[in-house]
Amino acid sequence: MLSRHVYAMILEAFLYIDDGDHRVLRQFGLTPTQFSALKQLDVADGRxxxxxxxxxxxxxxxVTRLIDRLEQAQLVRRVPDPDDRRAQRVVLTPVGLECxxxxxxxxxxxxxxxxxxxSASEQQQLVVxxxxxCAPLRVKSTPS
Amino acid sequence: MLSRHVYAMILEAFLYIDDGDHRVLRQFGLTPTQFSALKQLDVADGRxxxxxxxxxxxxxxxVTRLIDRLEQAQLVRRVPDPDDRRAQRVVLTPVGLECxxxxxxxxxxxxxxxxxxxSASEQQQLVVxxxxxCAPLRVKSTPS
DNA sequence: CTTATATAGTTGCACATACAACTAACGACC
DNA sequence: GGTCGTTAGTTGTATGTGCAACTATATAAG
Incomplete structure (x- = not known):
């Protein structure tokens, strides 16, 4: 059945990508999740x-536990949110930025x-x- | 950059697929991993x-811990391998087969x-x- | 203002996952 | 037939993940 084959190939492609990510990021002592989090942070206002x-x-x-570990590793810091005493803002440390x-x-x-x-055109086709x-996923977030 | 876009879409497609798998299998009390394991087993010789x-x-x-949980749930059984005293064979129980x-x-x-x-032709393109x-992955396992 | 509801974050519990260290048994070599 | 490297499986430790229950604070409703 064709749709099973598509399903299997998406899983295989993910494994391929994920494995490569692990290898690359491991050199920096990061997991893919930790790296994704760092990409969303800055040294100023944070999130x-x-x-x-x-x-x-x-x-x-x-997220709580992810940030716990990044904080232990000195890559980020929790700072109290000035506008909301329930909230904390997470900012990159200089070490975190460099990493x-x-x-x-x-x-x-x-x-x-x-x-x-x-090729570029194959990549373009794949994206399309x-x-x-994934269109069904985006229904809710596409207002107009 | 185009390749970043391909990368992002593969991750998104995986999330879409994985989320759907969780929802479907949850109705049977299974995680995707547990289901994958059950698919590889039988009631006779096992693996x-x-x-x-x-x-x-x-x-x-x-695998050890995965089978531990499936065994607790009565879906599989460990039986000693007749040919190798180090090994165990995992077989489906009748309940496991039904599930x-x-x-x-x-x-x-x-x-x-x-x-x-x-469409079917789009699915076919996607597979190709x-x-x-993923061709680099398969180099080792493609003999001829 | 008080109450009720919603939101921010943490913690307990369960499962998935990898790596490393370990035990037990297999196999090969002399 | 002992010794030694290999293989099967388990266990400890660390991380990621979701759900549910919880605390503290904010906000809306009256």
């Missing part, structure tokens, strides 16, 4: 944990390499097809 | 834990539904492109 929940599409309890930038460069490069078996597949 | 490690592409310690068959039917149906936004992307 609330709830913001990260929405950006990373994970449960708030996951993220190095990881980002290596990760970008690895993506280009891993995609290099597809996957967007069509 | 060794090591076989499952290779089939599921996870660490052997993951798997029901889950399988629902899962198959849901895959067809989730793919239904793509993803196979090309």
């Amino acid at each position: 609330r944990l709830t913001d990260l929940t929405e950006l990373l599409l994970v449960d708030k309890s996951t 993220r930038e190095q990881a980002r460069a290596a990760h970008e490069l690895s993506i280009v390499q891993r995609m290099s078996d597809l 097809l996957l967007e069509k597949l | 060794r834990l090591t076989d499952l490690t290779e089939l599921l592409l996870v660490d052997k310690s993951t 798997r068959e029901q889950a399988r039917a629902a899962h198959e149906l849901s895959i067809v539904q989730r793919m239904s936004d793509l 492109l993803l196979e090309k992307l």
